[in-house]
Amino acid sequence: MFVPHTVDDREAMLQAIGVKRLEDLFQDVPAQHRFPQLDLPPALTEMEALQELREIASVNETTQDLVCFLGAGAYNHYVPAAVDSILRRGEFYTAYTPYQPEVSQGTLQAIFDYQSLIAALTGMDVSNASHYDGATAVAEAVSMAYANFRGKRAKVVLSPALHPQYRQVVHTYNLGTPIQFVGEDLDLQAGPEALLPYIDNNTALVIVQYPDFFGRIYDYTKLAEAVHAAGALLSVAVNPLALAIFAPPGQFGADIVTGEGQPLGIPLSYGGPYLGIFATKQEYVRKMAGRLVGETVDNRGQRAYVLTLTAREQHIRREKATSNICTNQGLMALASTVYMSLLGKEGLREVAELNYHKAHYAAQQITALPGYSLWSNAPFFNEFAVRCPKPVSEINAHLLDHDILGGYELGQDYPGMENVMLVAVTEMNSREDIDLLVDVLSEVSHD
Amino acid sequence: MTEPLLCELSVPGRRGVRFPQPDVPLAELPKELARQHFPMPELSEVDVVRHFTRLSKLNYCIDEGMYPLGSCTMKYNPKINEETARLPGFANLHPLQPIETVQGALILMYELQEMLKEIGGFAGVTLQPAAGAQGELTGVLIIRAYHKSRGDLQRTKVLIPDSAHGTNPATSAMSGMQVVEIPSDARGNVDLNALRQHCDNTLAGLMLTNPNTLGLFDENVLEAARLVHEAGGLVYGDGANLNALMGIVRPGELGIDVMHFNLHKTFSTPHGGGGPGSGPVGVAAHLVDFLPAPIVDIIEEGDEETAPLYGFVTPPKTIGRVKSFLGQFGMMVRAYTYIRMNGPDGLRAVSEAAVLNANYLLSKLRDYYHLPYDRICMHEFVLEGVWPDAPEVHALDIAKRMMDYGLHPPTNYFPLIVHEALMIEPTETESKQSLDNFADVMIKIAEEAHTQPELLKSAPHITPVGRLDEVKAAKELVLCCGVGALEAEAA
């Protein structure tokens, strides 16, 4: 389909090579396995393929067809048109990793812009050029902390309120390491102080989320003090949008900040591609995995950008590297950079405040219904857990009948929480949407 | 002319995108937790669009011309992929929606799993891994779990040829394995004698790239797999080079037990300037139970009246989850589109043309550059970028000089086993004219290397920037625009 050769081209090329037939180029492939007939559907033209894909896509009910109150790590936000317009420039999306800086300054400087914005947003000194997503960024924080103490500290404290999927990924990444994980069985209502007894001089890292999986915002200053008193590191997984109105983790002493960058201008796209944010303090920059862009000058005296500290990475260090990451989420990092610069200082605050106000309105309205109450009294950003009069699965089925995507059923990850729903509200939800949700929820409490 | 940074373009009080006024009562913000200082740029939409458009013009890209980076499979990325991935029915789905509302997405994932199984010769596929390296991690953890399930706890040794990509040893180390490097023989294959010495009861597996990073089909692949299996080990296939093999041979039939696919190489999803990729993993029947969870499957068979219901299953001995949600779904839509448009014959034609193009280019260049392994190549080949009679010229100089002719250079200094390597992968989407032009340039540069080496040493000359001071970058370590400057402006 995308092979340009004419019959004549092919003949001329085979002749230049000195073989008669195309098949002659595959003599090294074991004959008994050569040229299998692939059982795949026959080729489609572009027109037919688009039609088929449209049909498949039309089977789905989208966040445009349904009113969405689902979050739990991925959020329905407005993406300004200019973001995708930049992403669709072939100069960005059809370029490779910028290994040849003289012909890749666009990508390199955009990453440098990204690193600058993420450092400013998180209140940290340095950011890398991205990880795969919020979950793998946390797993990389574990590897980094473990390597930082040269394996001498083998314990990592995981808050039970860290996203369950992030914790699962951390466990998978560490199937072959001696790291011991503690903390996940703690009382969910207890708050960060409950982690303190686990922190000692064998602890490499303590990981919390901000806002946490239940939407709660805690001041981690005391926790950070305890972590540092034990000589350990603190890693905070963030929703980056919340940092437009809440104190950044750098302010309360985080050593590593990770995050899911999806809320920064990246479509939901059924879970990916998203963006793994990773930032740290200057003193750990050489311990951080992933690509980094640094500023320098060229031989004509111009300011220019280049991949730097590459000696940390797998292609140089091979089995001594602390991470195997190679391809990252370059284009998604670009999306977030365009988004952050389009909204800017005022726009980011504005959208974060909208989320905050709408979520608080929803919480107030829902908890005014009989049988519904807030699961926690802690401050929250755009997501909160609600105790419901019935199992969330039943309520959600009813909501779906009214074209509402209800909140996340926390019972899926936390036994005993079958009646607790995690509700996310963003700038995309109008007051009417919220009132509709409240109306339908009130029907559930009555019957 | 240097493009300013975002923070330098910022003008206090300037605004880009606006949002509607709140339509709900305002809630009190908790003061103790409130952000005091928010040093973000202040720009108009025009400022932003122009900044990134100007930046984009400093990049070379496939849409502009040939991008022959060996091992990277920089083929043309069909534009239709960008349309299908952005269909609202795909782009606006939340990953945690009830399965009844996302049957289309699940059908697509299920069908893609089936297609990759058929192309690779595997019994099961996970689409979860985010890129090649994460596919490797998934695969090696599966190998580890397999041995563990059989009580073979001592199997921790992974054999890796010296021609392998750096992600292979890095992955094995991350998985808690011991890495043993295996030399290549004189024909560029895995050295079977060296391999044999390590085939004992501590062997977990072999990580094999085939075609290998020299672009050669490993002539010993069946024997290597037999030796490893006989010793109780498993064979991991680095599928980075699958572009040579579609419809040519199924890796699963060569004794590869587990392999990652690169949707961002073989299946035309764009590299995006460094990602996102997507690295699905295929496994043989004995490893299906270890795949990461969840896997898409038919959970209720259909009949004449009702369609089957697609949903998620958890393999009984799963290694767990490697990524949040379901993987890089947008890349799956693109790869699905590509496979559907090619069909079985089209995919074979892709691999045939990829191999034809590489051999054609090789035939044109072999008299001018030293070819360390002289065999028919697959989709790529490796030359030495150095001549005894032009000692001051290095592969790097050749690479930089190519830019003066408006071309992207090949991969250089990889694989490590070739001195001054120039690794060339034209891909099937280059026409004969494009290859001829590339060959002419390479030949011209070979001549210049002997007659005017200073032209190479000082190259590139026509690019937006010249050679960079990489030592300064690493020593001074300026990694972001001073937040201080931004703060000062904002204050």
Ligand SMILES: Cc1ncc(COP(=O)(O)O)c(C=O)c1O
């Ligand atoms: C042979 C080989 N293996 C593995 C990888 C790693 O794949 P990824 O960059 O998708 O993680 C690459 C990537 O360039 C490669 O060429």
